[in-house]
Amino acid sequence: MRDVLWFRQSRKPLEMVVSQSPLVELKGAGIQRSGAWLVRGVDLTVSPKEIVTLIGPNGSGKSTSAKMALGILKPSEGTAARRSGLKIGYVPQKLMIDWTLPLSVERFMRLTAKPGQRQVDEALDCTGVAHLRASEVRHLSGGQMQRVMLARAIAMQPDLLVLDEPVQGVDYSGEIAIYDLIARIRSDLGCGILMISHDLHVVMAATDRVVCLNGHVCCQGTPRDVSESEAFKTLFGARASGALAVYEHHHDHVHLPDGRVQHSDGSIHQNCCDHVHGPQDHAHEHHGKGHEAHDHSHDHSHSHVAGDHHAR
Amino acid sequence: MLDDFFVRAVLAGVGVAIVAGPLGCFIVWRRMAYFGDTLAHAALLGVALSLLIEVNTTVAVFAVSVAVAMAMLALRRTDTLSTDALLGLLSHSALALGLVCLAFMTWVRVDLTGLLFGDILAVSKFDVLTIYAGGALVIGVLCLVWKRLFAATVNPDLAAAEGMDPDKVNIIFMLLMAAVISIAIKVVGVLLITALLIIPAAAARRLSASPEQMAFFAAGLGIVSVLAGLFSSLNFDTPAGPSIVVAGTAIFILSILPWPGSKGISG
Numbered sequence: 001m002r003d004v005l006w007f008r009q010s011r012k013p014l015e016m017v018v019s020q021s022p023l024v025e026l027k028g029a030g031i032q033r034s035g036a037w038l039v040r041g042v043d044l045t046v047s048p049k050e051i052v053t054l055i056g057p058n059g060s061g062k063s064t065s066a067k068m069a070l071g072i073l074k075p076s077e078g079t080a081a082r083r084s085g086l087k088i089g090y091v092p093q094k095l096m097i098d099w100t101l102p103l104s105v106e107r108f109m110r111l112t113a114k115p116g117q118r119q120v121d122e123a124l125d126c127t128g129v130a131h132l133r134a135s136e137v138r139h140l141s142g143g144q145m146q147r148v149m150l151a152r153a154i155a156m157q158p159d160l161l162v163l164d165e166p167v168q169g170v171d172y173s174g175e176i177a178i179y180d181l182i183a184r185i186r187s188d189l190g191c192g193i194l195m196i197s198h199d200l201h202v203v204m205a206a207t208d209r210v211v212c213l214n215g216h217v218c219c220q221g222t223p224r225d226v227s228e229s230e231a232f233k234t235l236f237g238a239r240a241s242g243a244l245a246v247y248e249h250h251h252d253h254v255h256l257p258d259g260r261v262q263h264s265d266g267s268i269h270q271n272c273c274d275h276v277h278g279p280q281d282h283a284h285e286h287h288g289k290g291h292e293a294h295d296h297s298h299d300h301s302h303s304h305v306a307g308d309h310h311a312r
Numbered sequence: 313m314l315d316d317f318f319v320r321a322v323l324a325g326v327g328v329a330i331v332a333g334p335l336g337c338f339i340v341w342r343r344m345a346y347f348g349d350t351l352a353h354a355a356l357l358g359v360a361l362s363l364l365i366e367v368n369t370t371v372a373v374f375a376v377s378v379a380v381a382m383a384m385l386a387l388r389r390t391d392t393l394s395t396d397a398l399l400g401l402l403s404h405s406a407l408a409l410g411l412v413c414l415a416f417m418t419w420v421r422v423d424l425t426g427l428l429f430g431d432i433l434a435v436s437k438f439d440v441l442t443i444y445a446g447g448a449l450v451i452g453v454l455c456l457v458w459k460r461l462f463a464a465t466v467n468p469d470l471a472a473a474e475g476m477d478p479d480k481v482n483i484i485f486m487l488l489m490a491a492v493i494s495i496a497i498k499v500v501g502v503l504l505i506t507a508l509l510i511i512p513a514a515a516a517r518r519l520s521a522s523p524e525q526m527a528f529f530a531a532g533l534g535i536v537s538v539l540a541g542l543f544s545s546l547n548f549d550t551p552a553g554p555s556i557v558v559a560g561t562a563i564f565i566l567s568i569l570p571w572p573g574s575k576g577i578s579g
Contacts (some may be wrong), residue, residue, distance in 0.1 A: 070473040072469050095470070100514070102521055102523060235417070
């Protein structure tokens with residue numbers, strides 16, 4: 001399996017995250033369902049003002065891990081600790097509203113919290129759906145619904161914002177705007193953000209830390225660590241680092257039913273975390289799919305100082 | 313005034329309608345109509361038990377409904393059968409068990425039709441008191457948990473993540489449903505209780521712009537159904553419980569007709 005990630009450095013240099021006690025911390029957490037582990041051995045922290053993105057293929061346990069962090073699922077092993085009194089804003093992957101449920105956007109904004117009118121107005125404004133406040137939620141399109149759900153979570157002024165695929169169904173220019181907004185929310189509200197991305201070709205702006213899951217934590221680190229690594233500079237030159245990094249990640253092992261791991265060379269180990277991502281694993285190459293997703297992206301305000309593969 | 317059987321019937325019916333409306337909205341929103349049916353069918357077993365061990369019928373029905381609701385919650389957590397199969401199994405086995413129990417008790421004469429379809433014209437003063445006391449309790453609790461219950465109805469995960477404790481309010485909701493069934497059984501009987509819960513709520517949908525409004529309209533339309541049903545029962549000598557349900561259905565059909573100026577059923 002081969003996944004390609006695009007990391008875009010934010011315009012501002014990444015601020016050093018002030019070391020504070022984490023908002024949420026998973027330690028060796030796992031969920032077991034009818035004998036099989038959906039995800040296991042997840043170590044994950046989100047600190048105030050930090051944006052952490054979970055990535056990985058389908059069924060890799062991204063949503064499950066996020067649900068453990070949220071307290072929706074109780075880990076079968078390990079621990080999930082949240083700071084006491086933590087206010088959480090959650091944007092789920094999908095929200096189906098039945099015909100029988102009369103629910104306006106305005107009422108939906110106050111579903112779990114009691115934000116003031118000003119917070120509601122501002123939140124709807126900054127996600128660009130202020131004109132929809134009187135609409136019924138079930139009449140919204142997928143993208144509009146995403147924006148309304150995000151506005152609802154922002155209006156709560158949470159300590160921790162959890163976004164499960166926040167740009168699903170949002171049009172391309174809206175996608176960029178929402179990622180910019182997410183970065184702005186972090187600095188304005190000072191909250192920690194835990195984000196899930198399933199579409200690996202999506203541009204991830206201002207992510208402090210990336211956690212790659214594949215039934216367990218494969219690797220984690222800053223996008224900058226990756227883009228400033230020697231292997232990266234060798235391939236793209238120093239100019240490209242700090243701009244757009246293409247990070248290719250081979251899932252070079254499969255998980256056997258008994259929990260052991262078979263590597264691509266056929267060897268079987270107790271776990272997979274001891275494998276080294278050598279230069280060949282990080283071979284940065286132009287990926288056709290990523291290409292197409294980006295070739296209409298030049299006119300927006302944040303120019304990607306990218307490799308020549310963007311100059312079409 | 314309360315000495316007149318018809319006045320007592322009207323009071324009892326209106327009392328049940330006021331409680332059934334808001335609760336029925338949640339049953340419709342959460343797609344739990346069949347669940348309500350299961351609890352109502354189990355109520356017959358409660359009636360049989362109350363005759364066997366000589367306790368208050370309302371209390372026995374409430375206890376059996378709660379037991380069935382909790383069994384349902386527990387069974388749903390194990391991956392044995394699909395939810396609708398489980399409901400069908402519980403619903404009809406409880407109904408059959410109730411009928412068998414009643415048949416064994418040869419020493420009591422039971423008005424089976426009254427149990428199945430209600431006997432609103434035979435409610436006592438004590439029944440009316442039970443309906444209003446129990447109804448006030450149900451409405452009070454519903455107001456207290458309204459926000460949390462509504463959030464859990466829109467999306468359980470979202471409610472759980474944002475501290476609305478959906479598991480707890482789900483159990484409270486089950487208890488409220490069991491309570492409404494135990495006070496409504498006398499009015500419409502075990503087979504028609506679900507109708508009184510969901511038909512006014514469904515009829516209120518088109519008129520309502522917010523969930524709270526829908527709860528009020530459901531109660532109002534329930535009252536109208538009860539009055540229309542009772543008066544037509546008096547005039548045409550039809551059974552009271554079924555007449556109330558027929559009146560409710562007529563109101564529902566009126567509500568979904570494409571009236572001029574309305575936006576249609578999807579609007």
